[in-house]
Amino acid sequence: MTQRRLARGDFLGALRKSVSGGGFCVELRIATLPPEAVVEHAHDEAHFILPFDEGYRSLAGQDGRGGPIRAGGLIYNPPGTTHQDCFDEAGGRFLSVSIPVTSEIGGDLPVLLDDVVSTAAVRRLVGGCIRFAPGDELALEDHALAMVAVAARRSSARRGAPPDWLETARVMIADLAGNQGLEVRGIAAAVGVHPVHLARAFRQCFGISPGDAIRRRRADIAMAALARGLRPVEAANAAGYADQSHMTREHGRIYGVSPMTSAAALA
Numbered sequence: 001m002t003q004r005r006l007a008r009g010d011f012l013g014a015l016r017k018s019v020s021g022g023g024f025c026v027e028l029r030i031a032t033l034p035p036e037a038v039v040e041h042a043h044d045e046a047h048f049i050l051p052f053d054e055g056y057r058s059l060a061g062q063d064g065r066g067g068p069i070r071a072g073g074l075i076y077n078p079p080g081t082t083h084q085d086c087f088d089e090a091g092g093r094f095l096s097v098s099i100p101v102t103s104e105i106g107g108d109l110p111v112l113l114d115d116v117v118s119t120a121a122v123r124r125l126v127g128g129c130i131r132f133a134p135g136d137e138l139a140l141e142d143h144a145l146a147m148v149a150v151a152a153r154r155s156s157a158r159r160g161a162p163p164d165w166l167e168t169a170r171v172m173i174a175d176l177a178g179n180q181g182l183e184v185r186g187i188a189a190a191v192g193v194h195p196v197h198l199a200r201a202f203r204q205c206f207g208i209s210p211g212d213a214i215r216r217r218r219a220d221i222a223m224a225a226l227a228r229g230l231r232p233v234e235a236a237n238a239a240g241y242a243d244q245s246h247m248t249r250e251h252g253r254i255y256g257v258s259p260m261t262s263a264a265a266l267a
Helices: 120-130 137-157 164-176 184-191 195-206 210-227 232-238 244-255 259-266
Strands: 004-006 014-021 024-030 041-043 047-051 056-058 067-069 075-077 093-098
Touching: 014 120, 014 137, 014 259, 024 120, 024 137, 047 056, 047 120, 093 120, 120 137, 120 210, 120 244, 120 259, 164 184, 164 195, 164 210, 184 195, 184 210, 195 210, 210 232, 210 244, 210 259, 232 244, 232 259, 244 259
Parallel strands: 004 041
Antiparallel strands: 014 024, 024 093, 047 075, 047 093, 056 067
16 A cells, blocks of 8 residues: 655655756665665656665566666656665665656556666766856756657667676676676676677667766776765776776766765765
8 A cells, every 4th residue: 555645756765955957857866774673665757766875666667667777777658657666775866857748658557777887968967067067057958858758768668687697798798897806707707698789789789888887887887886985096996997097087077076076965
């Protein structure tokens, strides 16, 4: 039985920042409730959730059985979604994006838009939210529309399951991206294909190169580490970067803000 119904823009978590543009409401929040205190609740409006910390559990994970979602995994919840999604412990940080239209996406079940290969637009949306200033509404709307467009394309494409070796490569990238020196050729060797074949198949199936998937996953790991309060040099090491300056360059390229700006916004 549903214990609580949440209106548009209402989420379980303390609000850190809220910005709007083009009918989209983008918010940074911290989950304040332990998992045992999260009651079943329903969302009237469609929305996206992007967890910055590990340990988020969603109906979109493990075929609707409430599986874990890695930091950086983009979740789409259609209108009327009823769930008890939560972090394993209080304090998890997440981005919520309430959207004004849903007809382009379709479907009536929560969907995980790939923990490793989720759209670059959502990361630019994070940066846009963090550094938002009056006059940035159009840019915020542009990033949000791009994110919705990617979700709609994936929904309409209805891709079949990738071959086992390609899914193994995707999971390896998610698990090993924090290892310094990880290369695409090492992933290809582990799954028994040529690197060129891996790169071609990976892009065809997931819409991104395996190299970019590694870079995005590293940025997500670093973001989670910074949010936990690790020093920049520690976050760089945890994410597999060569050094702190390497992390700073990549973080700026992917999120559009510096690591320290992200850390301050999520602290």
